[in-house]
Amino acid sequence: MEGPDGSGKSTQIALIKxxxxxxxxxxxxxxxxxxxxxxxxxxEIILNKDYTEMSPVTEMMLYASAxxxxxxxxxxxxxxxxxxxxxxxxxxxxxxxQGMARGLGVDTVYEINKVAIGKYMPDVTFLLDLPxxxxxxxxxxxxxxxxxxxxxxxxxxxxxxxxxxxxDRFPDRIKTVDATxxxxxxxxxxxxxxxDILSSI
Numbered sequence: 001m002e003g004p005d006g007s008g009k010s011t012q013i014a015l016i017k018x019x020x021x022x023x024x025x026x027x028x029x030x031x032x033x034x035x036x037x038x039x040x041x042x043x044e045i046i047l048n049k050d051y052t053e054m055s056p057v058t059e060m061m062l063y064a065s066a067x068x069x070x071x072x073x074x075x076x077x078x079x080x081x082x083x084x085x086x087x088x089x090x091x092x093x094x095x096x097x098q099g100m101a102r103g104l105g106v107d108t109v110y111e112i113n114k115v116a117i118g119k120y121m122p123d124v125t126f127l128l129d130l131p132x133x134x135x136x137x138x139x140x141x142x143x144x145x146x147x148x149x150x151x152x153x154x155x156x157x158x159x160x161x162x163x164x165x166x167x168d169r170f171p172d173r174i175k176t177v178d179a180t181x182x183x184x185x186x187x188x189x190x191x192x193x194x195x196d197i198l199s200s201i
Contacts, residue, residue, distance in 0.1 A: 039070045064094065132160045
């Protein structure tokens with residue numbers, strides 16, 4: 001599940017988990033960065049608002065490191081055991097945030113992350129598309145902002161546009177959903193796509 005900050009990923013993940021369990025699937029939910037002891041420690045560094053001097057390259061490497069540990073410890077074993085994994089963000093986030101919004105380049109970021117993710121890529125990525133202004137407004141209403149959420153509106157606009165560009169680049173895998181729709185409508189769209197995947201397995 002991908003999308004700009006405030007796009008409603010957590011809500012939809014919970015709903016899809018419930019649906020998959022009703023279909024008899026053993027479901028694992030994880031998040032990036034994080035999802036295990038080492039990756040959560042890296043998350044604290046990445047999102048610490050006191051570290052505003054962090055370079056884009058350092059940021060990219062930290063995300064890739066957290067992802068590598070998550071794959072090794074959680075995602076890989078779960079998939080190999082036949083479980084369904086729903087991830088709140090994955091490599092597409094790095095391609096957008098560091099590759100596009102930070103200007104490091106999508107290809108550069110992907111090459112670094114190829115080592116981290118190995119053979120594992122999502123069967124489908126749902127992009128909850130939302131205007132940057134709306135997403136950040138939602139976040140400000142919810143809680144104190146972290147280092148990434150505190151970035152300028154211009155940065156978050158680059159993120160939103162970056163996701164749309166990535167969806168155009170990988171249309172077979174990335175399914176775009178209008179995140180301004182009511183929650184149940186969004187869930188219905190995602191469920192229909194997941195149902196198609198399950199029927200093809």
